[in-house]
Amino acid sequence: MSLVGYARVSSSGQTLEVQREQLLAAGCEKVFEEKRSGTTTDGRDQLQQALEWVREGDTFIVCRLDRLARSIIDLRTIVDQLTAKRVEFRVLQQGAIDTTSPHGRLMLSMLAAFAEFETDLRKDRQAEGISKAKAEGRYKGRKPSVPTDEVRKLHSEGVRPAEIARRLKIGRASVYRALGQEADG
Template sequence: MIGYARVSSSGQSLEVQRDQLLAAGCTRIFEEKRSGLSQDGREQLALALDYVRDGDVLIVTRLDRLARSITDLRQIIDRLTAKEVGFRALQQGDLDTSTSNGRLMLNMLGAFAEFEADLRRERQREGIAKAQAKGVYKGRKPTVPVDEVRKLKAEGMAPTEIAKRLNVGRASVYRALAA
């Protein structure tokens, strides 16, 4: 039994998932703090998928810990199936992806997870639009002090040097200069 735990941000804890996976009998747990919107950049997921072998079972606490899109979910499950690895999501009951019913249920739950993520994004966009209309939301604060960048540029410093001095990316310097 191999576990995979994921939270979306560094401020969240993996402890609850870790405890559930250990209680389910996982002997190895791959953990990461990354967005689950896609498989890109999820190094621990990639390592877990490479690690599992014929006869293993990959376990997650909830389906949305593995994937938030039906496309990613299908790709991951297809990869596990090709390696003859089972899959379980603890909070969605015992899904058996080797049966027709299990595959149907997995696809339905994956579709609901994707739908839920879409609704969350829509609500977030609506909230931002309302806040902008009221003048409350101005967007993210600049990561670079615009006045400082302009001052250094006026003193003749090149954007690359400014970026090094302020410990920011050169693109951030160019954005600050364009603002």
Template sequence: MGQLVGYARVSSTGQSLDVQLEALKDAGCEKIFSEKMSGRSTEGRDQLAEALDYLREGDTLIVTRLDRLARSVGDLFTILDKLTAKNVGFRCLSQSAVDTTTSSGRLMLGVLGAVAAFEADIRKERQMEGIAKAKAEGRYKGRPVAIDREKVRLLLAEGVGPAEVARRLQIGRASVYRAMEAREGLGAS
């Protein structure tokens, strides 16, 4: 049997990891990774990355609650796919049915994934219906234009470089180049 490895996370520096750390130790975790970082994405969560790298075949990653590991079902399944590829199990202490080391736990995760995909599909259908209705009523204008191409053109005409134009207008350089291409495309016709 492999090693039990814990992962604990709180969202802000004012919150305490103590309750999670104690629960993970009580669950038998020999190694625990912890951090104080927003869980909105896996980006910047260095301890999570280290934990995923540390885990070896036969190990099991344990968290106290699912929201400590992932903020969305999509993120959860991305992480679980990485664990599965390494033959690493996963257990959640507060949702004991979520345990990839058992067949019923894998079934539960499959059901969760199917429900999440269904909800996402319904949400997208409702959004598209709302857009279609708003368009039919003439209320849908689309995304507002974020870049004043005339200002970009004037600054470029003054000899200001693209990077400086981007800085002054607080837009990305790629947007300046797109505006330049659009201008050149208009001038060519």
């Protein structure tokens, strides 16, 4: 029987340090970590590895429920996988969650519903803020990450797209999109 931890933050600017410390303090011998959005389980390789790693009798631990999943469906799928493997599930900061009891499973479902609701509210607030900023002329959008002018200049000098991508340290698809914009605009 071992304690296995999972830590997640949404963006590269955030740190996993606090979660890592809490999981290690709780006795986790192995901690899986990643910087990915929690709105889906797609592309969360460390989560998949953690779910494959755990064995019967282990306990899978997260610091907070929203670090594991942001939707009831994803949470239920993950907990069902753990249950099928006879792995217990524990949330450090929400101690009433114990998937071995009916009360704990009810609490899990209720907290998952609140987490999903909170995500939906955050998306709505963000969309409202962007809409208001656009109406006031303050929203400029994300700064371009591809130097389009440089791509076009190199291409006009006869440099092939693959070489442009290598020189500018960008993907070839980005080069083709920049060149396609030239044709469109």
